[in-house]
Amino acid sequence: MRVLVLQGPNLNLVGTREPHIYGSTTLDEIHAMIREHAASLGVEVETYQSNHEGDLIDRLHRRDFDAAIVNAAGLTHTSVSLRDALLAVERPFVEVHLSDPAKREAFRSVNFLQDVAVASFVGMGPRGYLLALDEIVRRDSTGGAR
Numbered sequence: 682m683r684v685l686v687l688q689g690p691n692l693n694l695v696g697t698r699e700p701h702i703y704g705s706t707t708l709d710e711i712h713a714m715i716r717e718h719a720a721s722l723g724v725e726v727e728t729y730q731s732n733h734e735g736d737l738i739d740r741l742h743r744r745d746f747d748a749a750i751v752n753a754a755g756l757t758h759t760s761v762s763l764r765d766a767l768l769a770v771e772r773p774f775v776e777v778h779l780s781d782p783a784k785r786e787a788f789r790s791v792n793f794l795q796d797v798a799v800a801s802f803v804g805m806g807p808r809g810y811l812l813a814l815d816e817i818v819r820r821d822s823t824g825g826a827r
């Protein structure tokens with residue numbers, strides 16, 4: 682099974698960006714944790730980060746994955762197009778946020794992805810990505826990944 686980990690705008694700066702909110706673990710370190718966990722589960726992962734909405738959409742359109750883990754960052758709260766792309770490619774995805782957007786500014790409570798995600802892990806820091814991977818594997822093994 683191939684899992685795409687899609688990371689949205691500004692997540693390349695995690696580790697130094699507002700560490701009181703997002704922690705001090707860098708994106709490379711988070712990706713290393715994901716790869717290690719994926720190897721232990723026998724899952725193939727690819728990580729992809731972009732600051733550009735269209736790049737994220739183009740990456741999804743390749744459809745070369747069975748399921749995705751998506752932290753769309755600020756696009757979560759604004760992007761109908763990213764939501765449409767996720768629906769168009771017909772792959773299950775788990776939503777992850779390092780922080781819990783619902784407990785922050787009111788505008789972060791608008792979420793264009795949550796109702797079409799198969800699960801969400803928020804406010805757990807990098808561990809959310811590992812739980813998302815577990816959830817994808819669990820759903821796949823029970824035939825519910827799609």
Ligand code: DQA
Nearest residue numbers: 753754755778779780782789
């Ligand atoms: C985030 C939460 C979003 O509201 C914010 O725009 C981000 C990061 C998170 O991981 O907590 O860029 O997705």
